[in-house]
Amino acid sequence: MKTALHFPLRDGVLHAEDIPLAALARQHGTPLYVYSRAALRSAWQRYENAIAGRNALVCYGVKANSNLAVLHEFQQLGAGFDIVSGGELARVLAAGASADRIVFSGVGKQAWEIRQALAAGIKCFNVESAGELARLADIAREAGVRAPVSLRVNPDVDAKTHPYISTGLKDNKFGIDIRQAPALYRQARQHAALEIVGVDCHIGSQITEISPYLDALDKLLALIDQLTAEGITLRHLDLGGGLGIRYTDEIPPDPADLLNPVFDALAQRGLDGLQIILEPGRSLVGNAGVLLTRVEYLKHTEARNFAIVDAAMNDLMRPALYEAWHQVAPVEPRAQTAARTYDIVGPICESGDWLARGRSLALAQGDLLAIQSAGAYAFSMSSQYNSRPRAAEVLVDGGQSWLIRARETIDSLYALERIPAAGQ
Ligand code: LLP
Numbered sequence: 001m002k003t004a005l006h007f008p009l010r011d012g013v014l015h016a017e018d019i020p021l022a023a024l025a026r027q028h029g030t031p032l033y034v035y036s037r038a039a040l041r042s043a044w045q046r047y048e049n050a051i052a053g054r055n056a057l058v059c060y061g062v063k064a065n066s067n068l069a070v071l072h073e074f075q076q077l078g079a080g081f082d083i084v085s086g087g088e089l090a091r092v093l094a095a096g097a098s099a100d101r102i103v104f105s106g107v108g109k110q111a112w113e114i115r116q117a118l119a120a121g122i123k124c125f126n127v128e129s130a131g132e133l134a135r136l137a138d139i140a141r142e143a144g145v146r147a148p149v150s151l152r153v154n155p156d157v158d159a160k161t162h163p164y165i166s167t168g169l170k171d172n173k174f175g176i177d178i179r180q181a182p183a184l185y186r187q188a189r190q191h192a193a194l195e196i197v198g199v200d201c202h203i204g205s206q207i208t209e210i211s212p213y214l215d216a217l218d219k220l221l222a223l224i225d226q227l228t229a230e231g232i233t234l235r236h237l238d239l240g241g242g243l244g245i246r247y248t249d250e251i252p253p254d255p256a257d258l259l260n261p262v263f264d265a266l267a268q269r270g271l272d273g274l275q276i277i278l279e280p281g282r283s284l285v286g287n288a289g290v291l292l293t294r295v296e297y298l299k300h301t302e303a304r305n306f307a308i309v310d311a312a313m314n315d316l317m318r319p320a321l322y323e324a325w326h327q328v329a330p331v332e333p334r335a336q337t338a339a340r341t342y343d344i345v346g347p348i349c350e351s352g353d354w355l356a357r358g359r360s361l362a363l364a365q366g367d368l369l370a371i372q373s374a375g376a377y378a379f380s381m382s383s384q385y386n387s388r389p390r391a392a393e394v395l396v397d398g399g400q401s402w403l404i405r406a407r408e409t410i411d412s413l414y415a416l417e418r419i420p421a422a423g424q
Pocket of ligand 1: 202
């Protein structure tokens, strides 16, 4: 059986680093997210190695996993942050981030979010439309400050990934058509309350090839040439996030495979002074987490075998939403039981509530399963559908573990709700 470096199979039990996952399940219950600090650090280190000695900043894409402990870990390692909401801004500040390393992406920034980010003094707004640019200028003028601006352009390249997570095509809602960008930069230059600092793109997620990035880079460099000719100079070039991870048999590129040709291209054009920003999310956290779940029932029908587990689509939405594939491993593999082909499904009242399909597993009721590669877009996309409290999260470091998010309580599910008084 394939096991990951930081979640090894030792003495017949899957571990998170040095702790048996079965012990964590006993202590904290299931469903339970378990993260490996060593895995977070080694994913970070690959970026660190790729940017060593360069003018570059890695801004962790917070949406992938926004637990404060995870954010704090990356802050300590020297990361900047890519945020997409006022909520994420508050989180990264609470985790100790310094504002001058925060970039703010997203197509729908509201006035209050812009105000808070300006007040915090963030590094840059990645502006996604003419309307947003105008709003940003108004709010900055009222506040008596200059807003640092980068335009997120849409380079119209195919990231060759799932349509829901492809963002750089001209059909997508994201970014500004690269052909419209020069006109918008000219407008921005006219505003005393705006300061042009960069250009940005983000072409998609779970990208397993370098060529789409290089296609986008070519287009951005052509834009930079045009802007330079008009006297508009930039301080940074942000290539977004998107590097993929291995869920099954993908062989994703290393950050250095992406960055080396980028630095070469800049050097060739004499643009060594331009800072490179990346916004990786998944590739920093995706393989640093597993979702632990217990088999409640086995149901063998004429057509299929179901393992009904205590985690569901509210805990891990990716299979239901994208038909995403996550490896499923028994925490204590059984040697004596015959394997059958199972669909791993949750208790939610929807046929779409499945976590994995057609997996050959030897199972008994009560067994624990580890759903792998669940560090990214897993807990952060979870909900309380069917009034299911969201799972707890644990961080492991060697033989030590911390509960970094308590399991939600049942009464917290409706604590904000009110029954109208009779007669009103
Ligand atoms: N920057 C921007 C502007 C983004 O929109 C995203 C992700 C990132 C950075 C980070 O991308 P990453 O390095 O994680 O690929 N829920 C989907 C993924 C959605 C990605 C959204 N944007 C999934 O579970 O596959």
